[in-house]
Amino acid sequence: MRKLANFFTGSLEKTIGLILFIALWELAPRAGWVNSTYLSPPSAVVSALIALLKSGDLIKHLLISLQRALVGMAVAVSFGMIFGLFIGYFKKIEGYLDALFQSFRQMSAFALFPVFILLFGVGELSKTIIIFWASLWPILLNTINGVKNVDTLLVQSAKSMGASQKFIFLRVILPAAAPDIFTGIRLGGSYCVMSLVAAEMIGATSGLGYLILYSQETFNIPDMYAGIVGLAIMGLGINYALKLIEKSFSSWKQGVAVGE
Amino acid sequence: MSKIQASKIHRQFQVNNDFGKKTKLTVLDDFNLQVREGEFLSILGPSGCGKSTFLNMLAGLDKQDGGQILIDGKLVSDRSFDRGMVFQGYALFPWRTVLENVEIGLQIRGLEKKEREEIARYYLAMVGLTAFANRYPHQLSGGMKQRVAIARVLAYQPDIMLMDEPFAALDAQTRETLQLELIRIWEADKKTIVFITHSIDEAILLSDRVAVMTARPGKVKEIIDVSLPRPRSEEIRNSSEFAQIRQYAWSLIKNEVTKAQGLQESIENDQGRIMVQPILSLQQKFKDMIQKRIGGHNEKIG
Numbered sequence: 001m002r003k004l005a006n007f008f009t010g011s012l013e014k015t016i017g018l019i020l021f022i023a024l025w026e027l028a029p030r031a032g033w034v035n036s037t038y039l040s041p042p043s044a045v046v047s048a049l050i051a052l053l054k055s056g057d058l059i060k061h062l063l064i065s066l067q068r069a070l071v072g073m074a075v076a077v078s079f080g081m082i083f084g085l086f087i088g089y090f091k092k093i094e095g096y097l098d099a100l101f102q103s104f105r106q107m108s109a110f111a112l113f114p115v116f117i118l119l120f121g122v123g124e125l126s127k128t129i130i131i132f133w134a135s136l137w138p139i140l141l142n143t144i145n146g147v148k149n150v151d152t153l154l155v156q157s158a159k160s161m162g163a164s165q166k167f168i169f170l171r172v173i174l175p176a177a178a179p180d181i182f183t184g185i186r187l188g189g190s191y192c193v194m195s196l197v198a199a200e201m202i203g204a205t206s207g208l209g210y211l212i213l214y215s216q217e218t219f220n221i222p223d224m225y226a227g228i229v230g231l232a233i234m235g236l237g238i239n240y241a242l243k244l245i246e247k248s249f250s251s252w253k254q255g256v257a258v259g260e
Numbered sequence: 261m262s263k264i265q266a267s268k269i270h271r272q273f274q275v276n277n278d279f280g281k282k283t284k285l286t287v288l289d290d291f292n293l294q295v296r297e298g299e300f301l302s303i304l305g306p307s308g309c310g311k312s313t314f315l316n317m318l319a320g321l322d323k324q325d326g327g328q329i330l331i332d333g334k335l336v337s338d339r340s341f342d343r344g345m346v347f348q349g350y351a352l353f354p355w356r357t358v359l360e361n362v363e364i365g366l367q368i369r370g371l372e373k374k375e376r377e378e379i380a381r382y383y384l385a386m387v388g389l390t391a392f393a394n395r396y397p398h399q400l401s402g403g404m405k406q407r408v409a410i411a412r413v414l415a416y417q418p419d420i421m422l423m424d425e426p427f428a429a430l431d432a433q434t435r436e437t438l439q440l441e442l443i444r445i446w447e448a449d450k451k452t453i454v455f456i457t458h459s460i461d462e463a464i465l466l467s468d469r470v471a472v473m474t475a476r477p478g479k480v481k482e483i484i485d486v487s488l489p490r491p492r493s494e495e496i497r498n499s500s501e502f503a504q505i506r507q508y509a510w511s512l513i514k515n516e517v518t519k520a521q522g523l524q525e526s527i528e529n530d531q532g533r534i535m536v537q538p539i540l541s542l543q544q545k546f547k548d549m550i551q552k553r554i555g556g557h558n559e560k561i562g
Contacts, residue, residue, distance in 0.1 A: 157351035160319045161365040161416065162341040171367075175355045252355045252396050 040222040045229060048222035057211070058230055065196060065207040066234060068124070072131025073192050077185060080136050084143025084181070089173065094144055101141060109134035109195045113202065122203035127196075134195035135188035142184025146177030179253070182246040189242050193235040208234065263332065263420065263452045264295035264318065270326035271313055287313050289477035291327070298450045302463035304513065305473030306520035311456045314478075315424050318454060319345045331420070341369060344413030348425045350405040352397040358408050359384065359393040365416035383411040386445065403434035407441075414445070423455045427462065439465055440494060447491050460509045464502060465492065472512045475519035482512055 022042050029036035040048070052058035087094050109130050116133075120126040150173050158172045200209025208231045215223035269291040272284050287310035295301050305311045316322035317329060320338045329336045331343075344365070352361050362380035371379075384390050387407040397405055406426055413421055427435040439462060446453060446466075457463050463470045470484045486505060488496055496502055 153347060153349050153351045154353060156319075156321050157345070157347060158364070158368070159321060159339075160343065160345035160422075161368050162339050162343075163368045164339070167368055171364075172353070175353070178355075250355070252357075 037221065040225050044222045045225040048226040049229065052223065052226055058226070061206060061208050061211045061227070062230055062234060065200065065209070065231075068127055068131060068199070068207065069192050069196050069234075069238065072128050072196070073135055073189060075128070076132045076135040076139055076188055076192070079132075080139030080184070080188070081143055081181060084140045084184075085147055085174070085177075087140075088144040088147025088177070089169070091148065094148065101137070105137040105141065109191075110198050113198065117203070127199040127204070130199045131192050131195050135192040138187035138191060139181070139184040142187070143177065143181045146180025146184075147173055149180070150176040179250055182242075182249065186239065186242045186246065189238050190235065193231070193238060197231060262294040263297040263299075264293070264454070265330040265333075266291060266293045266314070266317075266327070267329075268292065268327035269314065269317070269324045269329065271310065271317075271322070271324050286477040288324070289479060291479045293471055293480050295452060295454060298452055299468045300446055300453045300455065300466055302455045302457055302467040302470045303473060304457060304460060304463045304470050304509065305478060306475055306513065306517045307458060308520055309473045309476050309516070310478035311473055312424055315345075315422050315454060315456050318420070319343055319422050321345075341416070342419040344416065344418035344421050346406070346409050346413055346421070346423045346426045348428050350397070350402075350409050352405055352408055352412075354397050357394050357396055358389060358400070361397065361408055362412045362415050365412060369416060379415050380411070383415045384408075386414070387411045387441065401434075402430050403438060406430065406438060410442070410445070419452060421451050421453045423453060425456050425458070428457070428459075435462075436494070442466065443492055460506055460513065461497065464488070464505050464509065465497065470509065472509060473516070475516045481516070484509055484512075 025039075026041045026043060028034045029039045029041045049058065087097060112133060113126075113130055116126040116129050120129060154172055154176060155168055158168050163172070196207075197209040197212070200207035201213045204210045208227050212224055212227035212231070215221070215227060269288050270286070271288040272286045274282055275285045277283050291310070291314065293303075293314075303311045303314070313322060317324055318331070318336065320336060320340060320343070353364065356364065359377065359380055362384055363376040366376040366379055381390070381393070384393055387410060389404060389407055389411070392400065392404065397408070400408070409426070427438050430438065443466060455463070455466060464486055467486050470486060472481045472484065473479065474481045484505065488499070488501060488505075
C-alpha cells in the first residue's frame with residue numbers, strides 16, 4: 001500500500017510540470033487570454049489526434065517520418081562509428097582533420113539544405129542527406145573522443161598480457177569508448193528528429209513535418225497541433241529506444257558510485 | 261644462467277622544461293642487473309630514478325635507447341606470453357566482472373570459456389575473492405582490486421611476474437595483509453618476481469635480494485642479499501636481522517633520496533621560494549578584505 005502511494009507521489013513529482021502546462025494550455029484559449037483560432041486547447045487537439053488516427057493519416061505520416069529518420073540515423077551511425085574509430089585510433093589523422101570537422105559541425109544542416117537540393121534534387125535523397133549531416137557530427141566527434149580518451153593503463157595492461165592489436169581494438173578500445181559513442185548516438189538522435197521536420201517542410205508531400213505545415217496552410221489548426229504532439233511522441237520514442245540499447249550495452253555501469 | 265640479464269641500459273626522454281623548451285632527460289644510464297631464475301628481487305629507489313621505466317622495458321611496453329635486455333638469453337620482444345605485470349593502478353577492465361577480468365589473459369591465449377572459468381575460479385579462491393566473482397571492479401575496495409589483478413596474472417602462468425609498486429596506493433593495514441599474501445603465494449610456486457617499490461620495509465620483507473638504485477640517471481648502486489629465513493611471517497619485521505638490513509639499506513639510499521629531492525627543488529626554486537615566516541601585516545589585510553564582504557552580508561541576514 002505504502003509502495004503504491006510512493007509510486008503515485010513519485011510520478012506526480014516528475015510530471016507536475018507537464019500537468020500544469022497542459023492545464024494552462026487548456027485554460028488560456030478557453031478563458032480568452034489567447035485567440036482560440038491560433039491556439040487550440042488540448043481537448044480539441046486530442047479529438048483531432050483521434051480523428052487522424054481513425055482515418056489512418058497520422059499513422060501513414062508517422063511511419064514515413066520514422067522511416068526517414070531511421071535510414072538517416074543508420075547511415076550516420078555506421079559512417080560516424082567506422083570513421084570515428086579509425087580516426088581516433090590513429091591520433092595523427094585526428095590532428096589533421098580536427099579544424100575541418102569543427103567547422104563542418106558548426107555548419108547548420110538547414111543552411112546547407114539549399115545546397116543539397118541543388119546537388120541531389122528535392123527527392124528522398126536530399127532529405128536523407130540532411131538528416132545524415134545533422135546527426136553525423138555528434139556521433140563522429142564523440143566516437144573520436146571516446147577512442148582518444150581510452151585509459152592507456154588498460155591498453156598497457158592488455159599488451160603486457162601479450163594481446164594482439166586486434167584483441168586490443170575489439171576488446172579494450174571499443175568497450176572502453178562505448179559510453180562516449182552512445183552519448184554521441186543519442187545526441188545524433190535528437191538532431192535527427194529536428195532536421196527531419198525541416199526536411200519534410202520543404203518540397204515534401206508526406207511525413208509529420210508536411211502534415212504540420214499543410215494543416216497550418218489549410219487553417220486546420222487542431223490538426224497542426226496534433227502533428228506537433230505526434231512529433232514529440234516520436235522523438236521521445238526514439239530517445240527511449242536508444243536509451244534501452246545503451247543500457248543493455250553498459251549494464252556494468254549500473255550503480256557506479258558518485259566520485260568513484 | 262640468469263633469467264633476466266640487463267646490461268648497459270640507457271634511456272632518455274624528451275621533456276618540456278618550465279620555459280616550454282624541449283630538453284633531454286636521462287632516466288637510466290649504464291644500468292646493469294641480473295635476475296636469477298625463481299628469485300624474488302626488489303628494485304628500491306627514490307622517486308623518478310627510472311625503476312618503473314626499467315620494468316616497462318621488461319614488460320615490452322618501453323624500449324631502451326642503448327644496451328640490451330635478455331630474458332632466457334633472448335632479446336625482449338614487444339609481444340610475449342611469458343611475462344605478467346601488476347600495475348599500481350590495478351588496470352582492471354571496468355566493463356568486465358571480477359571473474360571475466362581474471363579470465364582475460366587466458367582469453368588472449370585462446371582458451372575456451374569453460375577452461376578459462378575453471379582456472380580463473382581457482383586463482384580467485386587463492387586470493388580469497390570467490391564470493392565476488394560476479395561483481396564489477398567499481399564495487400570493490402582498492403585491496404580487493406589489486407588481489408584481482410594478482411589473480412589475473414597468476415592465472416595465465418607467466419614465467420616472470422613484474423610488479424610496479426602494486427601496494428603503494430593502499431592503506432597501511434591492507435598493504436601489510438597483501439604483502440603477507442604475496443609471500444604465501446610466491447613461496448608456494450617460486451616464480452621469478454621483479455618488484456618495484458620505494459618502501460625499504462616492503463623490499464626487505466618480500467625479497468631474496470634488493471637492488472638499491474641511485475637518483476636519476478638511475479643505475480644499480482648495490483645489491484643487498486636478504487638472508488632472512490623462509491617461510492617468512494609478520495614477526496620477522498621485529499627481528500634484529502631485519503633491523504640491521506633496514507639500517508644498512510637506509511644508509512645506502514639516504515643520499516640518493518636527498519639527491520632526488522635536490523633534482524626536484526632545482527626545478528621548483530626558480531619559480532618561487534617558500535615563505536619561511538608568515539607576513540602578518542599582509543594576513544591582516546586579507547582578513548580585512550574578507551571581513552568587509554561577510555560583514556555586509558551578515559548585516560543583511562541579521
